[in-house]
Structure formats: C-alpha cells, structure tokens
Amino acid sequence: MPALLSVLGLGSPRNQSAHYLSNANQQTLDILAEKVDIMGSAKIAKAQKIALNILDTHDQLKKLPNYRPGDDINRLLGCLVRTCVQIHPPSVIQQILEFPGLQQMLPSLRTICSEAESCLENHWAQHTLSLADQGPDAVLNALQIDFPYFQNYVDLARLELSAIRAAMSPSDTNALKKITFIGSGPLPLTSWCLLDEIRQTCSSTDNIPTITNIDMSPTAIDVSSRLNAVLGPWGEGMEFVCGEAGSCSISLADSDVVYVAALVGLSQEDKEEIFLNVVRTMRPGALLVIRSAWGLRTCLYPEVSVNTERLLEVLQPCAVVHPYTDVVNSVVVARVRE
Structure with missing residues (x-):
C-alpha cells in the first residue's frame, strides 16, 4: 500500500x-x-509470452537438418531477430531473461545463430562470386540490393566508425592508416562498408586507410579475396591474410584499429582469452573494437565486457554504444594501455 x-x-x-x-x-x-x-500482471504475461516464443523458436531450430538459407530457417531467424531487437522496459527484459530454462538454453541458441550466420555468409559469397563474369556492377548490385541485410552492415559500420573517431584524439584522426579485421569470413561486408564510409567522409584520399582481413579458414580467405578482386573500385584498399587471431605469426603492431568479429569466441571467457592474445601483438595507443549485445539481443550474441580485472590491466575502455534500431550488435572501443 x-x-x-x-x-x-x-x-x-x-x-x-x-x-x-x-x-x-x-x-x-x-x-x-x-x-x-x-x-x-500484464507485464508479467507479456514477458512470459516472449520468453516462451524464444524457447519455442530454439526448439524448432534444433529440429532443422542444417542452417543453410531456406524458407524455414529464414522465417524462424527473422522472427527471432525481430523479437530480440524490440525495446522493452528493463523490468520486462529482466523477467524474460530470468524465465525458467531460458538462460540454460542461450549457449545453444547463440551457437545456432553463429552457424546460421556463417552459412548465410558462405551462401551469399558463393552467389555473388558466381556473377563475376558479368562484371563489377553485377557483383556489387548483388551485395547492395539483393543481400537482405546489407543496410544493417552499413548502419553498423557508421555506428562503429563514429565510436572509433570519438575515441581518437584530434591529432590521431588523420593518422588512421591501417585497420585490421580479425574473423572476416568469406563475405567481409563490414570491411567494405567501413572503407566505403571512410571514403565518403574523408576530405582527402591521403587519409584512406588499408583494411587487412584475417581469418583462420583458408577457404574463407580464398573466397573473400577472389570476390574482392571482382568488385572493382569498391574493393580497393583491402588485403587478405590467413591466420589465427593473436598468433605470433601475425603482427598487429602497425594497426591503428583492430576489430574482433562477433563470431570469434562464443562466451566472455573465450573472448577474453582471444582479446589478451590480440592485445599482446598490438601497439600501445591502438584501438580494439569489439562487438557486444544488450537487452534481449544477448539471446543472439553474448554481452561482452572489457571491465574485467585482466582486461583492465591492458585495455582502457573508451566507449560502449548500444543501438536502439534494427542493428543487433553493440560496439565496444578500448585503447591499448602504455
């Protein structure tokens, strides 16, 4: 009362x-x-309905024979993403995430989403590469017009570039010469969109950086490099290297910004080990860009923190940006300590 x-x-x-x-x-x-x-009671009922919907979607996804693009997987994942990007009061989100059985199910759901995303990238990489004989315009149109999530990559690249520039000092802004993307996959849309956004917002071509794409899969590097070669001017400024994140064979000492893709590591513990290995090969003052998630979006990707004891020893957090749009991933930017 x-x-x-x-x-x-x-x-x-x-x-x-x-x-x-x-x-x-x-x-x-x-x-x-x-x-x-x-x-x-209405809020509780709403939370229960959403939680049951997520659990049911997971059950249906587990029954699929594979996660390659198709009617069933597209429908289920489309509904799941639309559910998870909705904005709710914190109390409702807490009720959903605390629903019995949901937390125990999340590792499995995130693994399925990761595999489905890899299948999606492979499918579209092969599809666009099959258009190579039709010229750069046909390949670019397949990515920018036919690929259903292209605008999400554009929006995320803009968000991340703004966070990167905000974390850089004014004297460093014009010194952005090299960006490295770890876990670029067969369809490096983030790198293409990021480089395109930089070209559009830079006053001088002298300030356009090179983006090096790294992936441990030889197939991913082969497909992405061949695809990049047929993109014409849109693919200029890209390099491709096959290797493992944080290995001694790959030096990041000349990189001003290093990205770690969302699919590199599926838990806080896994990602923390990778970040520590990556930072060891970076120069002091360089920026590490990490993809995270918030709210119900953590059903799709794990929330990632750089505020742990070990990471704070080597990284200074600079910015955490949470989108309230259809963009799923949050962005975390941290500076390598001196």
Missing part, C-alpha cells in the same frame, strides 16, 4: 495527506489498486 499511496500522491505533507485521505473514496482506491495489479 505505501507504494500505491506514493503513486496516488498520498505521501505528501501530513497537513495535506489528512485532507486527501478524508475525502478519498475507499472504493476508488480499491479500483485503482486493482488496476495497478492488472498492469503488473
């Missing part, structure tokens, strides 16, 4: 509250109290 009285404005000074209470109709108070209970 004290909380209800506060909502009704009955917790005011004593000389006023006595007046209100003496004139308040008890029946009216009971009705208002019932409405508050109904509103609370």
Whole structure:
C-alpha cells in the first residue's frame, strides 16, 4: 500500500495527506489498486509470452537438418531477430531473461545463430562470386540490393566508425592508416562498408586507410579475396591474410584499429582469452573494437565486457554504444594501455 499511496500522491505533507485521505473514496482506491495489479500482471504475461516464443523458436531450430538459407530457417531467424531487437522496459527484459530454462538454453541458441550466420555468409559469397563474369556492377548490385541485410552492415559500420573517431584524439584522426579485421569470413561486408564510409567522409584520399582481413579458414580467405578482386573500385584498399587471431605469426603492431568479429569466441571467457592474445601483438595507443549485445539481443550474441580485472590491466575502455534500431550488435572501443 505505501507504494500505491506514493503513486496516488498520498505521501505528501501530513497537513495535506489528512485532507486527501478524508475525502478519498475507499472504493476508488480499491479500483485503482486493482488496476495497478492488472498492469503488473500484464507485464508479467507479456514477458512470459516472449520468453516462451524464444524457447519455442530454439526448439524448432534444433529440429532443422542444417542452417543453410531456406524458407524455414529464414522465417524462424527473422522472427527471432525481430523479437530480440524490440525495446522493452528493463523490468520486462529482466523477467524474460530470468524465465525458467531460458538462460540454460542461450549457449545453444547463440551457437545456432553463429552457424546460421556463417552459412548465410558462405551462401551469399558463393552467389555473388558466381556473377563475376558479368562484371563489377553485377557483383556489387548483388551485395547492395539483393543481400537482405546489407543496410544493417552499413548502419553498423557508421555506428562503429563514429565510436572509433570519438575515441581518437584530434591529432590521431588523420593518422588512421591501417585497420585490421580479425574473423572476416568469406563475405567481409563490414570491411567494405567501413572503407566505403571512410571514403565518403574523408576530405582527402591521403587519409584512406588499408583494411587487412584475417581469418583462420583458408577457404574463407580464398573466397573473400577472389570476390574482392571482382568488385572493382569498391574493393580497393583491402588485403587478405590467413591466420589465427593473436598468433605470433601475425603482427598487429602497425594497426591503428583492430576489430574482433562477433563470431570469434562464443562466451566472455573465450573472448577474453582471444582479446589478451590480440592485445599482446598490438601497439600501445591502438584501438580494439569489439562487438557486444544488450537487452534481449544477448539471446543472439553474448554481452561482452572489457571491465574485467585482466582486461583492465591492458585495455582502457573508451566507449560502449548500444543501438536502439534494427542493428543487433553493440560496439565496444578500448585503447591499448602504455
């Protein structure tokens, strides 16, 4: 009742509250109290419905023979993403994420989403590469027009570039010469979109960096490099290297910014080990860009923190940006300590 009285404005000074209470109709108070209970019950019912929907989608996904693009996988993942990017009050999100069985299911769901994303990239990389004999325009149109999630990559690249520039000092902004993307995959759309955004926003061509794409899969590097070669001017400024993140065979000492893709490591613990290995080969002052998630989006990707004891020893957090749009990933930018 004290909380209800506060909502009704009955917790005011004593000389006023006595007046209100003496004139308040008890029946009216009971009705208002019932409405508050109904509103609370409605929020709980909404949270339960969303949680059950996520659990049911996971069950249906597990029954699929594979996660290559097709009607069933497209429908299920499309509904899942639309559910997870919706904005809710923190109390509702907490109720959803605390629903019985949901936390235990999340590692499996994230693994499925990771495999499905890899299948999607492979499918579209092969599809666009099959158009190579039709010229750069046909290949570029397949990516920019036919690929259903192209605008999401554009929006995410803009968000990340803004966060990168905000983390750089004014004297460093014009010194962005090399960006490295670890875990670029067969379809390095982030690198292409990021480089294209830099070209459009830089006043001089002298300030256009080179982007080096690194992946441990020889097939991914072969496909992406061949695809890049047939993109014409849109693919200029890209390099491709096959290797493992943080290995001694790959030096990141000349990179101003190093990206770690969202699919590199599927848990905080895995990612933390990778970040530590990567940072060891970076120069002090360089920026590490990490993809994370917030709210219900953590059903698709794990939330990543750089505020752990080990990471804070080598990284200085600079920015964390959470999108409230259809973009799924959050961006974390941290500076390598001196």
